[in-house]
Ligand SMILES: [Zn+2]
């Protein structure tokens with residue numbers, strides 16, 4: 001898989017991760033790894049909130065959408 005963000009910019013980078021929200025491939029540069037609180041609904045984990053924050057991989061678009069900016 002190739003990085004979708006790089007592909008849009010005319011480059012070709014191998015993806016090292018996949019955005020958990022939209023599923024686009026992301027290179028090392030574009031993968032946003034964040035430790036986020038569990039979301040409402042809990043997908044893909046059980047709905048019960050867990051104490052530990054879980055690291056998640058997001059693309060820049062979903063990252064900014066989630067962070068509200
Ligand atoms: Zn990229």
Ligand SMILES: [Zn+2]
Nearest residue numbers: 019022059062
């Ligand atoms: Zn995304």
